[in-house]
Amino acid sequence: MKKIAVYDPPMCCSTGVCGPEVDPVLPRIAGMLAQLEGAGVTVERYNLTQQPMAFVQNADVRAILDQEGTEALPLFFVDGECVCQGHYPDAGERAQLIKRAGGKEV
Numbered sequence: 171m172k173k174i175a176v177y178d179p180p181m182c183c184s185t186g187v188c189g190p191e192v193d194p195v196l197p198r199i200a201g202m203l204a205q206l207e208g209a210g211v212t213v214e215r216y217n218l219t220q221q222p223m224a225f226v227q228n229a230d231v232r233a234i235l236d237q238e239g240t241e242a243l244p245l246f247f248v249d250g251e252c253v254c255q256g257h258y259p260d261a262g263e264r265a266q267l268i269k270r271a272g273g274k275e276v
Contacts, residue, residue, distance in 0.1 A: 172249060172271045173212040176203065177231050179243035180219040195258045202264050211271045218243065 176199075207213045216224040218240065225231050230252065234242045238256075246254035248270050259267055 171210060171212055173214070173247075174203070174206060174267075174271055175228075175247040176213075176215045177225060177228075177243060177245040177247075178215065178217045179240055181217050193258075198264070199258050202268065206268065206271055209272070 203213045203215065218225055225235065231245060234245060234255065242256050244258060245252055246259065246267065253267060253270065254263060
């Protein structure tokens with residue numbers, strides 16, 4: 171089974187889809203991750219504000235942050251390989267991420 175892990179920058183809640191000024195890409199990312207979960211992909215999502223230990227305990231994430239700082243966030247991993255760094259995937263990148271994770275595009 172495929173696994174996606176997302177390491178988000180500090181946000182007010184687990185998805186960032188709250189507050190008066192929601193980044194319009196965040197609901198799309200949440201939808202994509204829910205779609206992948208529904209297709210049987212294991213999805214783990216970590217927010218630096220709420221789960222800092224997840225960032226420290228992952229050697230790859232820790233190394234990226236040590237080298238590049240929090241500007242490297244968000245980080246997307248598929249089966250342990252970093253496939254997107256420093257931004258949320260655009261539509262084309264989301265399609266590739268879904269394909270790589272074994273999901274189907276909608």
